[in-house]
Amino acid sequence: MSRAFVNEDNQEEAPIIPPRAPLPDGVPNYVTKKGFDLLKKERSLLHEEIEQLHSLEDDKDKRYKMQLAKGKLALLDARISSARILEVSENETEEVRFGAKVTLRFTNEKTEQTLQLVGVDEANVKEQKIAFTAPIAKAITGKRIGDKADLQLGRDKRSMEVISIDYEL
Known part of the structure; x- marks a missing residue:
């Protein structure tokens, strides 16, 4: 089709929806109870934003913002639906685990x-x-107080020792 027949006023740029934090393939989406509550709060705020956008007059900016909010909501809903809340039991308090x-x-630095x-x-x-996943x-996962671990950062290796482990039970 010739460019002469394209109405350039109708050519809207699709919003770039920022991706959520990366989760490696095949890794469960573990969340703390607090983290899950924060995801639900974020979803509630996005629903409020969409409702506010519905009340505005139609214009190009509104459509762009609506697409952006709905795109963010879709990514968030997918993350929430895959979330697995991990609760800490008293048996796990002696080892470094999730939470x-x-x-x-x-x-080398003597810093904590x-x-x-x-x-x-x-x-x-x-x-x-x-x-x-970091x-x-x-x-340090699986380590106990007094255990040492090494962290390889490119060519550098940083050694560290677990000083304390605390779980908010």
């Missing part, structure tokens, strides 16, 4: 860092929450 708050001492192993959607470095989480 644990762990304090580590890095051998506390972090919590959480689901991929709940991970937030500023809050010291890391995804259970390399450091994999290195």
Whole structure:
């Protein structure tokens, strides 16, 4: 078809919907109870946003925002439907497992860092929450207080020791 017959006013650009945090193929979507509640809250906020958009007058900006919100909601619904809440039992409190708050001492630096192993959607470095799929989480999972673990970062290897393990039961 010739470009002369294309109505360029009707050519809307589809929104780029940001992907959710990556979850490797075949890995269950583990979440903490708090993380699951945060996902449901996010869904509620997206539903509110869509309702507000419905009340606006029709225009190009509204359609774009509506497509964006509905796309985000579809990705979120898929993540929620695949979520598996992992509850911590008292038997697991001696080993680093999903949901644990762990304090580590890095051998070469003599510094300590506390972090919590959480689901991929709940991970937030500023809050010291890391995804259970992260390399450091994999290195310390199953360790006990006093155990050492090595984290390979490219050519560098960082050694660390588990100082404490805490679960919010």
